[in-house]
Amino acid sequence: MVSKDQRQRQLAREKFLRQQQRRESARRKARTRNIVIASVLAVAVLGSGAAYAAGAFKSDDKKDTAGSEASPSPSSTEKSEPKMAVDKKAKYTFTLKTNRGDVGIAMDAAKTPHTVNSFKYLADKGFFDKTKCHRLTTEGIFVLQCGDPEGTGAGGPGYTIPDENLKGLGKAGKDGAVTYPAGTVAMANTGQPHTGGSQFFLVYKDSKLPPSYTPFGTMDDAGLKAVKDVAKSGVAAGGQSAGDGAPKKGVTVTTATVTKN
Numbered sequence: 001m002v003s004k005d006q007r008q009r010q011l012a013r014e015k016f017l018r019q020q021q022r023r024e025s026a027r028r029k030a031r032t033r034n035i036v037i038a039s040v041l042a043v044a045v046l047g048s049g050a051a052y053a054a055g056a057f058k059s060d061d062k063k064d065t066a067g068s069e070a071s072p073s074p075s076s077t078e079k080s081e082p083k084m085a086v087d088k089k090a091k092y093t094f095t096l097k098t099n100r101g102d103v104g105i106a107m108d109a110a111k112t113p114h115t116v117n118s119f120k121y122l123a124d125k126g127f128f129d130k131t132k133c134h135r136l137t138t139e140g141i142f143v144l145q146c147g148d149p150e151g152t153g154a155g156g157p158g159y160t161i162p163d164e165n166l167k168g169l170g171k172a173g174k175d176g177a178v179t180y181p182a183g184t185v186a187m188a189n190t191g192q193p194h195t196g197g198s199q200f201f202l203v204y205k206d207s208k209l210p211p212s213y214t215p216f217g218t219m220d221d222a223g224l225k226a227v228k229d230v231a232k233s234g235v236a237a238g239g240q241s242a243g244d245g246a247p248k249k250g251v252t253v254t255t256a257t258v259t260k261n
Contacts, residue, residue, distance in 0.1 A: 007069050010175060013209055016141055019153075019240065031148075056235060067126030081114065081161045082121040088113045091261045092120065094185075096128070096146075097254045100230055103202070105185050112164040112216040115187060116195070119216075120258040122157060122198055128256035133202075138237055142205035145188055146253065147198045155239030156197030163187075163194055164214045177208040183224050185217035204228045 085107050086092065094105040109116040122128060132147035134153055148155040169178045180186060186201040187196035189212065195215060204227040219227070233249040235242065 008149065011140065013141065013177060014118070016137070016209070019244075022084070038177075052162070072087055079159060080133065080160050081118055084117050086117045086120055087260065091150070092116055093259050093261060094119055095222070095257050095259070098133075098226070099134040099252045100249065101222060101226035101253065103226055104220035105223065106130075106216040106220070108219045111168060112214060114161045115164055115216040116258070118157075118161050118198075123256045123258045126255075127157065127198065128253050132255050133230075133251040133253070134246060135201075135233060135244070136247035137244045139241070140232060141208060142182075142208040142231065143201040143203050143210060144230060144247065144251065145199060145201040147188070147200045149198070153199070155200065159197070160194060161187075161196050163189075163212070165198065165216065166211050166214065167184060169211060170214050172211050176210055178211045180207045180215065181218045182206050182211055184215050185219060186215060189213060202227050204231050 012059075019068055040084060055176045086236045088109050090109050091180055092109060096103040096105070096106055107116045107119070120149045127149065128147065130151050131146070132151040133144050134144035134148055134151045135143075137143050137145075145153070169184075172178050182205050186203070188199040188201055189195040191212070193212075199214075200216075201218060202223075204224060230247050231253055233247065236244040236248040236250075238245065
């Protein structure tokens, strides 16, 4: 006999998966649009070779944080994950400096080498700087989701990384779920295997989810407290539901760094 509480958690998990799938659909449409736009621009440039040679298409020497290499966009031409450059035997700290306080995240490259390597690569390029945590859930599952440069849930680095450490939280129960303990940091994905990009979620209260989301880090006490404080204010008006949407107390990542311990 399934209890009312178990049924509510199951419905919340199913809703979470449906929303991830809708976001992936939107992401694919955006990529298609960007490919079309890029093709049109390529034709325009090729047809204007003389103007380009004369300097009419000269790039701005100033740093543009919205489009420079230091801040890759979701329409990045990168097709594969970055070359492995971290020490697979070492531990790292992913530090998010936000307007709501600092969040320190301990990562173990021995357990999630691809994930740690990707986060170090992106953080070193300033990918997460000045980005917003776009989604807060306060019913069924309890997470704050970040890592999208667009702030819409559809953005990413232009490549995906493999799932890792999926058995790290134990064996799934009869309901097909495991507990992601408060303080856990895990990869968001589209609901399909190996579709993680740059988005991740910070668990501020024990949450039951399918073991499909790479658990790659653990928040420090100060970070967990900061996320809990954001969650207390709830979801802003206009969210997908009363318990799912942009956080009322907005969170902006000012800078993100990954350092070897």
